[in-house]
Amino acid sequence: MRNSFSSHEPILNSDEELQHESKKPDYSFDRVFLNRFFRLLKVLFNSKGLNKVWSTSKEARKNSIFWLYMTFISLSIIYQVVVYFVGMIPSSFYAILTSKDVIGFRNYMLPCLFLVFSAATCKSLLNFMGGLFALKARRLLTVHLQDRYIKPKSMYTLVMNHDQIDNPDQRITQDIDKFTETLRQIVTNLIIAPIMVVYYGYKCWAVTGFAGPLLIFAYFFLGSFVSKKFIQPIVNAVFFKELQEGNFRYLHVRLRQYAESIAFCDGEEEEKIRATKSLETLLTYQRTIVNKELPLKMVNESFSYLGSILSYMIIAIPIFAGAFEDKDASELSAIISANSFVAMYLIYLFSTIIEESSKLSNLAGYTARIGELLEALDQVDDEIENIEIDHPHNRDDNQTDMIELEDITLYSPRSKLIVKDLNMKINQGDHVAIVGPNGSGKTSILRALACLWPCSKGRVHVPKIKLGKDIVFFPQLPYIIDGSLREQILYPNTTPTTKISDEEIVQLLEMVRLSHLSGLIESYDTNYSQKWNTLLSPGEQQRLVFARAFYWKPRFAILDEATSAMDKDTESHLYKTLIDLGTTVISVSHHPNVIEFHQKILRLDGQGGYSIEGEDMMPTSLLAV
Numbered sequence: 001m002r003n004s005f006s007s008h009e010p011i012l013n014s015d016e017e018l019q020h021e022s023k024k025p026d027y028s029f030d031r032v033f034l035n036r037f038f039r040l041l042k043v044l045f046n047s048k049g050l051n052k053v054w055s056t057s058k059e060a061r062k063n064s065i066f067w068l069y070m071t072f073i074s075l076s077i078i079y080q081v082v083v084y085f086v087g088m089i090p091s092s093f094y095a096i097l098t099s100k101d102v103i104g105f106r107n108y109m110l111p112c113l114f115l116v117f118s119a120a121t122c123k124s125l126l127n128f129m130g131g132l133f134a135l136k137a138r139r140l141l142t143v144h145l146q147d148r149y150i151k152p153k154s155m156y157t158l159v160m161n162h163d164q165i166d167n168p169d170q171r172i173t174q175d176i177d178k179f180t181e182t183l184r185q186i187v188t189n190l191i192i193a194p195i196m197v198v199y200y201g202y203k204c205w206a207v208t209g210f211a212g213p214l215l216i217f218a219y220f221f222l223g224s225f226v227s228k229k230f231i232q233p234i235v236n237a238v239f240f241k242e243l244q245e246g247n248f249r250y251l252h253v254r255l256r257q258y259a260e261s262i263a264f265c266d267g268e269e270e271e272k273i274r275a276t277k278s279l280e281t282l283l284t285y286q287r288t289i290v291n292k293e294l295p296l297k298m299v300n301e302s303f304s305y306l307g308s309i310l311s312y313m314i315i316a317i318p319i320f321a322g323a324f325e326d327k328d329a330s331e332l333s334a335i336i337s338a339n340s341f342v343a344m345y346l347i348y349l350f351s352t353i354i355e356e357s358s359k360l361s362n363l364a365g366y367t368a369r370i371g372e373l374l375e376a377l378d379q380v381d382d383e384i385e386n387i388e389i390d391h392p393h394n395r396d397d398n399q400t401d402m403i404e405l406e407d408i409t410l411y412s413p414r415s416k417l418i419v420k421d422l423n424m425k426i427n428q429g430d431h432v433a434i435v436g437p438n439g440s441g442k443t444s445i446l447r448a449l450a451c452l453w454p455c456s457k458g459r460v461h462v463p464k465i466k467l468g469k470d471i472v473f474f475p476q477l478p479y480i481i482d483g484s485l486r487e488q489i490l491y492p493n494t495t496p497t498t499k500i501s502d503e504e505i506v507q508l509l510e511m512v513r514l515s516h517l518s519g520l521i522e523s524y525d526t527n528y529s530q531k532w533n534t535l536l537s538p539g540e541q542q543r544l545v546f547a548r549a550f551y552w553k554p555r556f557a558i559l560d561e562a563t564s565a566m567d568k569d570t571e572s573h574l575y576k577t578l579i580d581l582g583t584t585v586i587s588v589s590h591h592p593n594v595i596e597f598h599q600k601i602l603r604l605d606g607q608g609g610y611s612i613e614g615e616d617m618m619p620t621s622l623l624a625v
């Protein structure tokens with residue numbers, strides 16, 4: 001069987017990486033970024049298609065970030081007002097001190113302390129609200145992507161057929177987190193700054209006329225233009241760095257997963273070389289980002305420092321033009337202090353916007369990764385919908401007791417012919433073995449039965465599946481969930497109310513010859529998470545999956561070499577028990593011991609041809625085993 005590892009990019013060394021680079025798509029700060037970004041914002045502000053984003057209903061407050069965002073923005077505005085008054089404190093002190101006004105000084109202390117305390121409180125609250133904002137944004141985006149990814153057939157189709165989407169898991173678990181964190185850092189500045197720019201621009205104009213704001217605007221546009229040139233290449237590097245992060249992490253997950261196999265093969269040295277190579281590739285991208293951020297930082301810092309000189313140039317205009325001729329020295333110093341604060345703050349706001357650009361490059365990189373996954377999921381939805389229209393699987397209640405393959409022709413996704421014009425009826429009690437050489441397409445026939453692969457011709461009639469209980473699939477590698485023994489047996493438990501008593505568990509463990517498991521675990525409800533792999537051998541894991549089937553008593557069981565790791569005696573015992581429970585089995589196997597439980601044999605030749613043996617034999621349920 002093929003596994004999902006194929007969807008991951010090969011690990012390249014740095015030279016190969018650079019050659020590879022020219023073929024990669026280009027990610028930058030462009031229209032595609034804006035479209036993807038607005039799509040993500042739509043999820044945040046209107047995640048469940050609410051009629052009005054500003055709705056105050058409980059549901060709207062839960063599924064939209066609108067009100068949290070409004071509170072955040074209101075607080076930011078209050079903070080800016082407080083900052084303005086705090087900024088005016090020095091100029092008031094100049095006036096009081098130069099006029100030696102003791103009473104005025106004493107009276108001014110209290111409002112001064114109040115302002116400072118208010119500024120500190122607002123800033124801390126803003127930080128807190130920012131944390132809440134990032135948290136909620138992460139939840140909304142992750143839930144949205146998970147809902148679209150973890151649903152019937154989507155995950156399988158994306159992982160198997162969309163090789164261009166590397167590490168979807170990393171995009172959901174990490175890239176969203178980084179996206180929301182970066183968004184939180186820039187959101188206040190980018191939203192508040194334009195409002196403040198208008199206000200401080202007006203204030204500046206009142207003192208200096210048009211010259212002041214004009215100079216500052218020209219300075220801002222020059223700064224933005226220059227820094228945009230430096231952002232562009234960073235967006236791309238961020239995207240590919242994240243890709244390599246995913247590959248590196250995946251390599252380590254595999255090391256943990258296959259620790260025993262690697263130890264048996266003495267493969268540690270080889271694995272170390274591969275891990276180091278992957279790390280080197282990742283660090284090459286990280287280094288590229290660090291390198292490219294240097295000139296960007298230099299531009300931004302230069303614009304920040306130049307800003308303070310510019311603020312004095314601006315206030316110099318009315319002074320040299322003789323606008324304050326009638327003022328004495330103390331009045332003039334207060335005016336200079338107040339107005340240079342206004343000009344400086346205006347420049348600071350613009351510099352902040354320019355500085356945020358380095359974060360914008362990260363944001364654009366994460367946006368590309370999340371947006372690309374969403375687009376691939378759109379494509380997957382279309383593919384699934386088209387498959388259902390073009391190649392419908394009949395799941396009608398009239399066909400209750402029969403699976404039928406009606407004149408089907410099946411190809412693999414890489415267009416390899418699996419079987420041509422296959423006709424076969426599987427009635428209740430017709431146990432069918434599918435045999436053939438490796439790669440002949442035995443598992444692929446099961447994929448067609450599970451509706452994972454469409455047939456290019458013909459129809460598959462499958463009895464309507466009720467809560468995953470009428471047909472049970474047993475893969476060769478048993479799927480052991482991250483949960484307790486009770487949950488293992490109930491899986492896939494589509495109704496949370498389904499219960500299983502301790503007595504039933506004991507009975508099922510006896511049936512699958514795993515009674516000793518009760519002594520190994522603390523309780524049937526203890527979550528052993530990843531430890532199941534060390535608690536149970538592969539053969540025991542396969543037996544545990546049979547316990548599920550014995551609990552659900554399905555009408556059909558489809559087994560893909562599901563007893564390959566079991567001893568012969570247990571294998572026979574489990575097959576006999578399953579058949580005695582009234583389940584019809586369809587098995588892929590190479591073992592004569594298994595094949596003898598089946599009435600019909602579907603033999604594939606690997607070239608698209610097939611034969612069916614034993615069509616007229618007695619149902620095997622009647623054979624004594």
Ligand SMILES: Nc1ncnc2c1ncn2[C@@H]1O[C@H](COP(=O)(O)OP(=O)(O)OP(=O)(O)O)[C@@H](O)[C@H]1O
Pocket residue numbers: 001002160412413414416436437438439440441442443444445
């Ligand atoms: N996801 C996939 N994408 C493209 N081709 C695939 C995919 N999965 C399987 N194939 C191809 O389909 C063919 C049949 O594969 P399948 O797994 O059905 O063989 P099999 O008879 O079950 O093999 P084995 O006995 O080794 O388990 C193989 O040539 C394989 O390369």
